[in-house]
Amino acid sequence: DSGVTQTPKHLITATGQRVTLRCSPRSGDLSVYWYQQSLDQGLQFLIQYYNGEERAKGNILERFSAQQFPDLHSELNLSSLELGDSALYFCASSFRGSGAYTDTQYFGPGTRLTVL
Amino acid sequence: QKEVEQDPGPLSVPEGAIVSLNCTYSNSAFQYFMWYRQYSRKGPELLMYTYSSGNKEDGRFTAQVDKSSKYISLFIRDSQPSDSATYLCAMKTSYDKVIFGPGTSLSVIP
Numbered sequence: 001d002s003g004v005t006q007t008p009k010h011l012i013t014a015t016g017q018r019v020t021l022r023c024s025p026r027s028g029d030l031s032v033y034w035y036q037q038s039l040d041q042g043l044q045f046l047i048q049y050y051n052g053e054e055r056a057k058g059n060i061l062e063r064f065s066a067q068q069f070p071d072l073h074s075e076l077n078l079s080s081l082e083l084g085d086s087a088l089y090f091c092a093s094s095f096r097g098s099g100a101y102t103d104t105q106y107f108g109p110g111t112r113l114t115v116l
Numbered sequence: 117q118k119e120v121e122q123d124p125g126p127l128s129v130p131e132g133a134i135v136s137l138n139c140t141y142s143n144s145a146f147q148y149f150m151w152y153r154q155y156s157r158k159g160p161e162l163l164m165y166t167y168s169s170g171n172k173e174d175g176r177f178t179a180q181v182d183k184s185s186k187y188i189s190l191f192i193r194d195s196q197p198s199d200s201a202t203y204l205c206a207m208k209t210s211y212d213k214v215i216f217g218p219g220t221s222l223s224v225i226p
Contacts, residue, residue, distance in 0.1 A: 002159060042218035043160070043204060056213055090159050105214070107159030 003027065004108035006091050012114045018079040021111045025072055025093030031055070032074040033094070033105060034066055038087040049074055081115045088112050119143055122205055122217035131226050135192040139205035139217045142186065146207040146215075149181050151190045154202045154219065163203075164190070195224045 003026035013019055025032050034046040036059075045058035049068035060066075063081075068074040078085060092105040122139045129135055137151075148167050152160035164179045166172045166188075172179045178191040188207075192199055205217040 002161065004159070043216040045213045045215075048213070058213055092159075104162055104165075107161065109159050110157075 002106040002108060004091060004093050004106050006089075006108040006111050008111060009109065010112045010114075012116065013081060014116055015081055015083060017081050017115075018077065019081065019113065021076040021078070021089050021091075021113075023074045023076070023091030023093075023108060025074070025091075026106055029093035029095050029106070030072065031094045031096065031103075032068055032072070033092040034060075034074070034076050035090040035092065035107075036087050037090060037110070041087075043090070046076070078113070083115050086113055086115045119215050120205065120207060120217040122220055124218055124220060126221040126223060128223045128225060129195055131195060131197060131224055133195050133224070135195050135199070135222060135224075137190040137192075137203050137205075137220050137222070139188050139207075140186055141188075141207060143207075143209070143215075144183075144186065145209045148208050149179070149188050150206040150214070151177075151179055152204040152206060152216075154204060156201075160204055197224050197226050200224050 005024045007022045031050045033048045037043045046060040048056040052068050066076045088110045090110045091108045094103045094105045096103045120141045150165040151163045153163050154160040166179045169181045169183045176193045180189040200223050202219040202221050204219045206214050208214045
């Protein structure tokens with residue numbers, strides 16, 4: 001158990017809908033990362049927050065947004081969902097979020113999103 | 117060409133075999149190299165990280181980096197059924213985001 005929690009575990013919804021995925025980082029970690037994992041794209045970095053502020057952006061679509069709250073939990077909002085958004089969404093956390101390689105990212109169990 | 121390439125497998129070996137997992141990359145600015153293990157329906161977990169060319173050993177696992185060839189490897193000695201998982205290589209420059217390979221699926225048959 002990494003100490004990172006994600007809810008819900010599974011989510012089934014329809015095209016055009018909006019969903020919110022939630023992540024609680026490990027105790028003491030200040031940085032949260034969101035990744036999307038699909039069979040054809042592998043693990044893709046979406047966005048990183050550090051202590052409430054956006055730090056880095058990856059391949060995140062404009063239909064997706066995220067935020068980190070004062071208690072350091074984070075939410076990833078996915079809107080106008082398309083079939084291609086079906087994937088596993090992982091949250092990871094690290095202490096510093098400095099990007100140093102020793103700042104290990106610990107991954108949560110993921111949320112499996114199915115868009116029908 | 118993708119930044120990080122990895123043979124997706126699946127790779128199937130008998131218990132006790134030596135396993136070799138490999139990644140190639142195109143960005144010569146990558147300096148830090150990691151291997152993650154991901155069990156089915158779980159999040160990736162960090163196995164090893166290395167900096168610079170050479171070998172790093174941790175128990176049954178050895179990570180090898182050859183920067184001149186832009187090639188990294190993970191060797192698993194005395195493989196066990198519990199090693200059955202997907203192995204993701206990952207790499208980054210000094211302070212940039214981590215780039216993951218697509219992963220290699222490994223099955224160790226008892």
